[in-house]
Amino acid sequence: MYYFTSDYTTGCTPEILEVLGATNLEETSGYGEDAYCEAARALIQKECGRPDADVYFMMAGTQTNLTIISASLRPFHGVYGTARSHINTHEAGAIERSGHKVLVVPDEDGKITAAQIVAEQEKYLHDPSREHIVMPKMVYISQPTETGTLYSKKELEDLYAVCKQYNLYLFIDGARLGYGLTSPACDFTMQDIANNCDVFYIGGTKCGMLFGEAAVVLNPAIKEDFIPLMKQCGSVLAKGRLLGIQFEAMFTNGLYYRICKQGIDTAMQIKAVLKECGFEFLTDSPTNQQFIIITKEMYEKINSHFKLGLYENLPDGRVAARICTSWSTSQDAVDKLCKFIKEL
Numbered sequence: 001m002y003y004f005t006s007d008y009t010t011g012c013t014p015e016i017l018e019v020l021g022a023t024n025l026e027e028t029s030g031y032g033e034d035a036y037c038e039a040a041r042a043l044i045q046k047e048c049g050r051p052d053a054d055v056y057f058m059m060a061g062t063q064t065n066l067t068i069i070s071a072s073l074r075p076f077h078g079v080y081g082t083a084r085s086h087i088n089t090h091e092a093g094a095i096e097r098s099g100h101k102v103l104v105v106p107d108e109d110g111k112i113t114a115a116q117i118v119a120e121q122e123k124y125l126h127d128p129s130r131e132h133i134v135m136p137k138m139v140y141i142s143q144p145t146e147t148g149t150l151y152s153k154k155e156l157e158d159l160y161a162v163c164k165q166y167n168l169y170l171f172i173d174g175a176r177l178g179y180g181l182t183s184p185a186c187d188f189t190m191q192d193i194a195n196n197c198d199v200f201y202i203g204g205t206k207c208g209m210l211f212g213e214a215a216v217v218l219n220p221a222i223k224e225d226f227i228p229l230m231k232q233c234g235s236v237l238a239k240g241r242l243l244g245i246q247f248e249a250m251f252t253n254g255l256y257y258r259i260c261k262q263g264i265d266t267a268m269q270i271k272a273v274l275k276e277c278g279f280e281f282l283t284d285s286p287t288n289q290q291f292i293i294i295t296k297e298m299y300e301k302i303n304s305h306f307k308l309g310l311y312e313n314l315p316d317g318r319v320a321a322r323i324c325t326s327w328s329t330s331q332d333a334v335d336k337l338c339k340f341i342k343e344l
């Protein structure tokens with residue numbers, strides 16, 4: 001059976017396993033205060049062109065979202081996100097549990113636009129009961145989005161300009177950033193990301209690491225007391241060096257980009273065959289997640305040979321199925337899936 005359900009179906013890239021093995025018995029300080037974390041932080045600051053950035057390593061995506069959002073906001077603050085955003089759908093209310101409302105804005109191709117934020121903020125600012133309602137303080141987006149689409153550099157710049165205008169933080173969830181940066185549609189760099197938000201994170205778990213996310217905090221207001229706030233969220237790993245070792249490997253000699261490119265190359269081959277066969281897509285995704293709209297019967301048929309993700313049940317009875325590739329998707333798996341689709 002081949003798995004196209006997600007980009008975390010396998011362990012990690014062999015380069016990481018090798019360095020984890022080689023350093024296994026070495027003794028270091030705990031809680032990220034070791035030389036590997038130090039080196040990884042410096043490499044990430046360099047990659048971002050931001051020596052002023054504070055870099056913190058955490059274990060998982062939901063944990064990083066929860067930590068960043070709760071560390072950034074005061075008790076009465078809320079965070080804008082799309083209806084399909086990860087914080088609004090698949091985090092079991094973790095953000096609300098921290099006391100912060102997710103302020104849902106309609107989804108435009110998986111994205112929030114600068115114009116939407118202007119409209120929402122004008123509505124809020126002109127509400128006569130403004131002081132009685134949740135105050136928006138942050139915009140949460142993911143790059144790539146939940147449905148695989150990408151913000152262009154211009155869209156990010158426009159959104160960040162509007163956030164600054166309204167005194168809102170812009171937070172970019174980069175759980176799959178590697179697949180955005182290696183997409184043929186990508187017109188931005190890691191530096192563009194770092195220069196167009198207040199805080200973001202570089203995903204490792206879905207991009208070839210065993211686990212790990214690197215939060216890059218740029219706005220001094222969010223940097224304050226970040227470590228005790230992380231600690232309160234259970235986000236400080238005692239064996240923190242495991243995160244430093246993995247991120248150091250990822251940002252040495254371009255490993256992060258090299259391996260994520262495999263996820264993109266394989267997804268683009270599958271997308272081309274799906275298009276050729278006339279499949280309907282939920283979005284026009286240039287990244288490693290492709291969403292097709294099919295009948296339940298068709299879903300079951302494909303799924304009995306190749307595991308797909310069931311993303312959404314649609315009102316007309318059909319489903320949106322997710323085909324997700326990764327750094328470890330083999331050419332053999334792609335060839336077999338493409339052959340199966342063509343024969344359907």
Ligand SMILES: Cc1ncc(COP(=O)(O)O)c(C=O)c1O
Nearest residue numbers: 060061062063086142173175205
């Ligand atoms: C964009 C995005 N952010 C965060 C997460 C959460 O990651 P985790 O499952 O590691 O908590 C996911 C998981 O799929 C995701 O797609």
